Amino acid sequence: MKKYSYVGISFIILVFGIIVIPKIVNRVSDTSIVKNNRMSADNPVTNEKLSYIKINGKPRKVPEFAFLDQDSMLITNHDYKGKVYVAEFFFTSCPTICPKMTKNLVYLQNQLKDYGDFGVASFTINPRFDTPRRLKTYADNYKIVNQDWHLLTGDREDLYELANSGFNIYAAENPNVPGGFEHNGYFALIDQDGYIRSRYDASGNPIIYYRGTIGIEEKIDDNGEEEQVSILLEDIKKLIQKNKDE
Secondary structure (H helix, E strand, C coil), X not given: CHHHHHHHHHHHHHHHHHHHHHHHHXXXXXXXXXXXXXXXXXXXXXXXCCEECXXXXXXXXXXXXXXXXXXXXXXXXXXXXXXXXXXXEECCCCCCCHHHHHHHHHHHHHHCCCCCCEEEEEEECCCCCCCHHHHHHHHHHCCCCCCCEEEEECCHHHHHHHHHHHCCECEEECCCCHHHEEECCEEEEECCCCEEEECEECCCCECCCEECCCCCCCXXXXXXXXXXXXHHHHHHHHXXXXXXXX
């Protein structure tokens, strides 16, 4: 009798592990600020249809925002309506990952120069320093020419709220790190209707964001992480083409 009881208990535990635990993990991934996501060599991404990033079962949409760009123009999320765009958080005096991220975005800009429905939103996390004038100089230095690439600055609290709550991408001031600020090196992909999209990994989970700190020419960094700019380019084109086909 005990033997059958043990078998029954083991079966229940197995079912719990298969069905319930993955749901708990996905729930945590959906509602927590992303410091690290599932983008690893052990979970390679797949070239399938793109997922919607969901919170509480609903597709995650970029929240309302309004900031000044490098030309002192007021830019809101509505200015990106009908465009596929990439969003990032950076700061112009960043001595570490930001230059690589910007170069990767310039690569995307140049590869997509014939696509009029592609843009970039670069939100500074150091608005006290990054005035529109400084952002303009930064844009000129990196040869940012896409008319829909806006480098955005404004109220500090609004920018951090957008990063940590709107996108769930970690950003914070930290005097103990180079440059005085720490943030993820992720790119968010947003579709024409303002929804955050991504690929799935081999386990069927959305990767959420694309790694932006490894150059297209590097392929793999010192930690064994693969570049994801090339697959981001594919997915941007996929969304643009899908919109044209509809």
